[in-house]
Amino acid sequence: MKIISINAGSSSLKFSLFDMDDKKVIASGLFERIGIDASSYTIKYNDEKIKTETELATHTDAVKILLDKLVSLNIIKSLDEIDGVGHRLVHGKDKYKESCLITDEVINDLIAFKDFAPLHNPANVLGIQAFKEVLKDVPMVGVFDTAFHQTMDEEAYLYPVPYSWYREHSVRKYGFHGTSHRYIAKTISEKLGRDDLRIISCHVGSGGSITAIKDGKCVDTSMGFTPLAGIMMGTRSGDVDPSIITYIMEREGLNAKEVIDILNKKSGLLGLSEISSDMRDIISAMDSNDEQAEKARRAFLKYTRTTTNYIAQYYALLGGADVICFTAGLGENSEPFRKKVCENLACLGVKLDYDANKVMGEFKKISSDDSAIPVYVVPTDEELMIALDTLKLIS
Secondary structure, eight states: OEEEEEEEOSSOEEEEEEETTTTEEEEEEEEESTTSTTOEEEEEETTEEEEEEOOOOSHHHHHHHHHHHHHHTTSSSOGGGEEEEEEEEOOOTTTOOSOEEOOHHHHHHHHHTGGGSTTTHHHHHHHHHHHHHHSTTSOEEEEETTGGGGGOOHHHHOOSSOHHHHHHHOOSOOOSOHHHHHHHHHHHHHHHTOSSOEEEEEEESSSEEEEEEETTEEEEESOOSSTTSSSOOSSOOOSOOTHHHHHHHHHHTOOHHHHHHHHHHSOHHHHHHSSOSOHHHHHHHHTSSSTHHHHHHHHHHHHHHHHHHHHHHHHHHHTSOSEEEEEHHHHHHOHHHHHHHHHHTGGGTOOBOTTTTOOOSSOEEOBOTTOSSOEEEOOOOHHHHHHHHHHHHHO
């Protein structure tokens, strides 16, 4: 059985084609700059990689080329081999608590919820409609980023604001990266042979969120009403005093939308360091002897502190922790980042195995045997999680 996992952006479409018999990726790729000049696509298969510039006016154009190439490159013999399509969907509010078959109702809800994810939900709909046009009879499944976090109780998801804001305008914490956190919980539980774990899952990349998980369910998570909340990130500020918004509006002559845009796109590592939003550049600059080193150092220390703070908070919330997991681009690949966060957690009895921490992108325990809390690197695989949910729902 073969399933395609799809992540559609406003001008992009990322895909992975899985053979579900062995859960392996047959082909993957990315269609970029859809509807923009200089559009192109990249497809990887059988240790080969092709990249071609071509006109991609719409997402449907991208889907047609994708499916044509899967056949013409002999990746599959015919489109009849595709049994299902799984779509990453960003926001399902509190209506969608798990993945579901995509119906007209689901599509209409995605459109209705667009104000909660204006950059993502409309793009997700474009991806769905493109595949519906080309693969008319193939079932499709929606896998929501927000779904995993819907097990939070009121105490976790309500904000201390007028309750009417929640009742009338749906203002509450939703959480994101749910598919990744769910994959981490599933994987570490299988590896350790336990379903009753208290897990602190740290999905840290250009965007980042920390999630407290107990018995496989989300108890709390750092992102909130939008992905802007929580830890400091590559270009996002994370938690800040909301009064800063009106203060800067008055001082800089900006409107609220412009300030929020700065908090989303010009803050975080980029804003504090004035160097880069990429932690690799920050760490490299820290090792230099010029004036950039201090800028990089302050950004690095703030980033690791905000991460530490949420881990410590969730340690208290869970009444301890059975395991801490690092995942995503930074969590999986940055030895200095993990080292500093673990050193910050020494008061909780966390002890790092410095040799084991020299790891990138593979499952590994990086804490010492006498660490009070085991610490693991657990590579995430959101595309596989989407494919697994799709397989379950179409079977």
